[in-house]
């Protein structure tokens with residue numbers, strides 16, 4: 151789990167454990183906190199917490215070497231790294247925009263590109279990369295376009311990576327949740343179709359079990375809905391999105 155302290159990642163560990171996952175490496179800036187979060191979600195997995203900061207781009211090599219030494223090549227790599235804050239629109243400093251863009255796009259993309267090549271070297275009977283994207287990347291809003299644009303970059307990267315891996319035995323699943331009640335959204339008004347980490351996790355576990363690749367929206371209604379919303383004229387979209 152890249153970004154192993156994430157609430158959605160912890161719920162995914164619990165859901166995947168019900169399908170047989172028995173060991174997980176949590177790569178997190180605060181590995182002890184990540185271990186506690188996952189341990190509170192499930193006691194069915196052995197947990198290896200490891201310190202890892204996605205913004206230290208070269209650190210993925212050491213993380214990968216340590217992981218494969220400990221558990222061999224993982225069957226599944228999930229990326230939950232992300233940062234929203236309570237403001238992701240106008241008025242951010244250049245440093246804040248840069249950090250948000252790197253955290254949500256450049257750093258996860260760098261790690262996933264490396265991981266994909268290593269998995270393709272040893273695909274076993276079929277391994278999977280799960281990337282937590284967001285509907286915010288499908289059509290960014292006035293209040294979150296820095297976050298939304300960086301998730302759009304990661305989403306596009308992950309889809310292209312999935313295409314590039316066809317035939318290698320490694321597949322990529324891009325998961326686009328809407329608003330999820332997690333640490334990331336504490337204090338924010340829930341958007342329509344708001345959901346919980348466990349719901350996202352069940353969708354992930356189901357898609358992994360069915361060996362799905364491509365894009366999955368959670369809840370599913372958001373797929374066709376954002377297919378329409380992304381094509382609305384700007385004035386209408388701004389009315390619908392309001393100040394959100």
Ligand SMILES: NC(=O)c1ccc[n+]([C@@H]2O[C@H](COP(=O)([O-])OP(=O)(O)OC[C@H]3O[C@@H](n4cnc5c(N)ncnc54)[C@H](OP(=O)(O)O)[C@@H]3O)[C@@H](O)[C@H]2O)c1
Nearest residue numbers: 153155156157158179203204230231232284329330332334
């Ligand atoms: N919550 C939502 O409404 C929602 C909706 C759609 C998509 N998503 C996506 O789902 C993913 C998980 O989000 P969540 O809701 O579970 O929120 P979360 O609990 O805040 O998880 C985000 C995780 O990213 C980690 N992270 C941030 N910067 C990092 C870095 N430089 N290196 C390593 N890890 C870093 C955070 O670690 P720290 O604990 O150290 O800060 C945190 O554990 C994110 O990619 C998010 O964009 C969330």
